[in-house]
Amino acid sequence: MNFTRRLLLLLGLCLAALPAAAQTPESIKARGKIVIGVMIDVPPYGILNAKNEPDGYDVELAKILADRLGVKAELVPVTGPNRIPYLLTGKVDMLVAVLGIIPERAKLVAFSNPYAGFAQFLYGKKELKVAGPADLVGLTIGVPRANTTDIALSKVAPKGATILRFDDDSAVRQALLSGQVDLTGMSQNGLADMEKLGGKDKFDRKFDLFVQVQGIAMRKDQTELLAWTNAQIAELLASGKLNEMNRRWVGVDLPELKMPNF
Amino acid sequence: MSYQFDFSPVFDAWESLAMGAWLTIRLAAISMAIGLVVSVLLAFGKLSGIAWLRRAIDAYIELIRNTPLLVQIFFVYFGLPAIGIRLRPDTAAVVALVINAAAYTTEIIRAGIESVHRGQLEAGTALGLTRVQVFRLIVLKPAFRAVYPSITTQFNVLLLSTSIVSAIAANELTHEAEYINSITFRSFEIYIVVAVIYFAMSLGFSAIFAAMQSRLFTWPDAH
Numbered sequence: 001m002n003f004t005r006r007l008l009l010l011l012g013l014c015l016a017a018l019p020a021a022a023q024t025p026e027s028i029k030a031r032g033k034i035v036i037g038v039m040i041d042v043p044p045y046g047i048l049n050a051k052n053e054p055d056g057y058d059v060e061l062a063k064i065l066a067d068r069l070g071v072k073a074e075l076v077p078v079t080g081p082n083r084i085p086y087l088l089t090g091k092v093d094m095l096v097a098v099l100g101i102i103p104e105r106a107k108l109v110a111f112s113n114p115y116a117g118f119a120q121f122l123y124g125k126k127e128l129k130v131a132g133p134a135d136l137v138g139l140t141i142g143v144p145r146a147n148t149t150d151i152a153l154s155k156v157a158p159k160g161a162t163i164l165r166f167d168d169d170s171a172v173r174q175a176l177l178s179g180q181v182d183l184t185g186m187s188q189n190g191l192a193d194m195e196k197l198g199g200k201d202k203f204d205r206k207f208d209l210f211v212q213v214q215g216i217a218m219r220k221d222q223t224e225l226l227a228w229t230n231a232q233i234a235e236l237l238a239s240g241k242l243n244e245m246n247r248r249w250v251g252v253d254l255p256e257l258k259m260p261n262f
Numbered sequence: 263m264s265y266q267f268d269f270s271p272v273f274d275a276w277e278s279l280a281m282g283a284w285l286t287i288r289l290a291a292i293s294m295a296i297g298l299v300v301s302v303l304l305a306f307g308k309l310s311g312i313a314w315l316r317r318a319i320d321a322y323i324e325l326i327r328n329t330p331l332l333v334q335i336f337f338v339y340f341g342l343p344a345i346g347i348r349l350r351p352d353t354a355a356v357v358a359l360v361i362n363a364a365a366y367t368t369e370i371i372r373a374g375i376e377s378v379h380r381g382q383l384e385a386g387t388a389l390g391l392t393r394v395q396v397f398r399l400i401v402l403k404p405a406f407r408a409v410y411p412s413i414t415t416q417f418n419v420l421l422l423s424t425s426i427v428s429a430i431a432a433n434e435l436t437h438e439a440e441y442i443n444s445i446t447f448r449s450f451e452i453y454i455v456v457a458v459i460y461f462a463m464s465l466g467f468s469a470i471f472a473a474m475q476s477r478l479f480t481w482p483d484a485h
Contacts, residue, residue, distance in 0.1 A: 142431070146444030164431035166352065166442060178343040203297070 004073040022221040023093060025069060025228045033071050033249075036062040037078040037092035044249040045098045045116065057249040058214075061115060061242070062096040068232055084108060087217055094225070095217040103262040110220045111259075112229045114213035117244060119151055119255035123191065124176065126184030130206040136161035142172040142181035150187030154208040176203070185209060188252060211255045271446035272455050275438075282438030283459050289352070289434055290421040290467070294360035298413075299422070300360060301367035302402075307373050319368070332426050333454055334358050339430040344442035355427035355434075363420045370412045374405035407479040416472040425460075435459060 015110045019140050028034050037060050039046030054075045060120030062132035070247050087109060122130060122141070131136060137160035143150040145165040157163060164181055166172045169190065175181045178199060183206065187195065194203065218226050218231075236242045237257070246254045272279075307315050309453040326334065338361070349357060352399075378401050385394040406413075428437035439456045443449050 145441055164439070166431050167440075169428060174340050175431075178340045179348055180339065180343060 022223070023219075024222075024224040026224075028093065028225070031071070033074050034069060034094070035074045035076055035092045036066070037076050037083050037086050037095040037097050037146055038049045038062055038078045039079070039097045041079075046262050047098060054165070057116060057245055058098055059098045060245055061236075062251075063224065065094075065096070065229065065232060065243075083090040084217070087219060090219075093192055093218075094222075094229070096110075097217070098215055099217050101213050101260055106262060108220075109216055109217040109242055110222065110226050111215035112226060113233050113259055114215050114257040115117060115233050116235075116246065117211045117213035117255050117257050118250070119176065119211045120152065120185055120187050121208045122153075122183050123186035123194070123204060124181075124203055126202060126204050128182060131240070132207055133161075136183075139182040140164060140180075141183045141185075142166055142175040143185050144169050144172055146187075146191050153185060156209070159230045168174070175199070188250060195259075208255060211258070267451060268448060269451045269455070271431065271448050272405055272442065272451050275442045277361065277448075278438045278442065279459065282433060282435035283367070285352070286421070286424050286435040286460075289355055289359065289424045289427065289432070290417075290463075293363060293397050293420060293424075295361045296356070297363040299366060300431055301368050301371050303377055304364060304368040307370040308368070309375060323365045323368060326362055331358070331362050331423055332429060334432055339420060343422065348452055351427070351430045351432040355424070355432045358427070359420060361415065364423040364425070365415055366416050366419075367385035368444065369410050371417060373474070374407075375401060377408045393425055403479065410471075410475055410479060414468065417471070418467060420465055421464055422460060440457050 038054050038056075040048050042056075042140045045058045046054065046056045047059075062075060063073050078092070078095065078097055082171050083095050083099065084105065085091045087089055087095050095117075099105065099111075102115060105111070105120050124139075124141075128139065130139070133156040137158055140162040141153060141181070142158070143166070145167065150163070150165060152158065153163060164175065166175060172181075172184050173190075173194065173235060176184045176194075177199070186205070189199065191205070192198075216229055218219075218229070233242075237254075243254045247250065259261060286462065304319050308319050310316070313409040338358040339349065339351065342349065342354075382400050382404075385395060386400040391399070424434055425436035427434060428440060431437065435456060439452050443452050446452070
């Protein structure tokens with residue numbers, strides 16, 4: 001089914017249910033609590049901890065925002081399909097819910113500046129110096145056919161770089177381990193697998209191909225709340241707090257977070 | 263049926279399909295040529311009367327005929343680097359296809375050679391032909407004539423088997439088709455077109471084999 005059309009239909013249905021007046025930081029302070037939708041099944045961003053409470057990178061950020069408003073945080077677990085409807089119908093005030101900033105969603109909700117993200121990067125033989133696409137000449141790069149890495153790499157790869165397209169991730173990794181390719185596309189999760197396979201001494205991380213960034217979502221009329229949230233994110237990034245959280249939860253530094261242009 | 267056929271994404275990609283088909287033809291032709299030479303050598307090895315050689319060749323044939331081609335391809339491409347032999351996808355594909363096809367055609371050619379009556383060899387020697395002449399004119403030619411249809415069938419199978427080497431990223435026809443499919447999701451249309459291309463290539467090879475048969479395997483002129 002058409003994703004955009006389904007969301008637009010949803011938007012139509014939700015319009016009637018919207019609260020009459022736009023929410024502002026002041027109105028939230030006056031109410032004494034902020035209701036934030038979070039995920040609980042997307043580690044390490046949103047999980048349930050040992051005490052069966054929501055926890056994770058996103059949840060920690062949600063609590064920080066509530067603290068800064070000086071109100072209680074009411075965390076509502078949401079799921080992938082229902083999170084935007086929850087926001088649009090006013091069941092939550094904002095979503096800190098591992099929401100990637102993509103054009104389809106940006107039509108429906110207002111995204112804050114990115115607060116988190118993960119990089120897809122090139123990974124390969126340690127002895128190779130690969131700082132950017134220009135260094136790929138003469139090298140062989142294995143990717144799963146037509147996935148996001150393939151598409152991003154195909155755009156930047158110079159003539160003289162050989163891209164080998166395999167059926168799936170496992171064939172790509174096998175090709176790297178057996179030395180049939182010099183480099184592969186890799187994400188943070190894949191990296192852990194490769195290190196288990198003994199890749200730590202042989203391979204290292206090269207340059208980032210692209211960064212998928214996540215934003216806090218609000219309704220489009222919550223302009224003052226959006227401005228306030230962006231200010232908080234800027235400050236948390238500048239102070240190094242978000243990077244510290246990313247190191248703790250995800251295990252690496254935050255990649256460069258840039259608001260995508262659509 | 264509610265499926266809307268749309269062949270335009272397939273035809274837009276005709277160039278990569280053509281490149282893929284060309285590589286398929288080259289892979290098949292090279293593998294056939296090398297495979298044929300290897301099988302003739304192995305067939306003679308089997309009939310040489312040297313026991314260890316016969317047993318070694320038998321073991322190879324049994325091993326290859328009782329394991330899947332895909333596994334053999336993975337072994338050549340992913341396995342051989344462990345002992346320092348690193349082949350490009352195209353080369354690995356040819357090596358695997360030759361290893362595979364030779365196992366089948368060796369037995370076919372052995373049967374052909376055995377179909378030549380011993381008395382003919384003796385007759386040849388008695389007529390003063392050299393060993394090479396006996397081999398070429400009295401053994402090889404009649405042997406091939408006897409089993410030629412089986413060999414061509416085997417080579418058509420080989421042509422179609424090349425589709426499997428897409429698994430090691432050799433850019434042949436199936437690999438290109440899968441790539442176009444991953445981008446456009448027009449699976450049905452793509453595989454219809456690819457099936458037609460394979461069919462045409464197969465008919466083309468059959469025609470070449472038929473032409474070769476009428477040229478190479480003539481009977482001696484009755485002077």
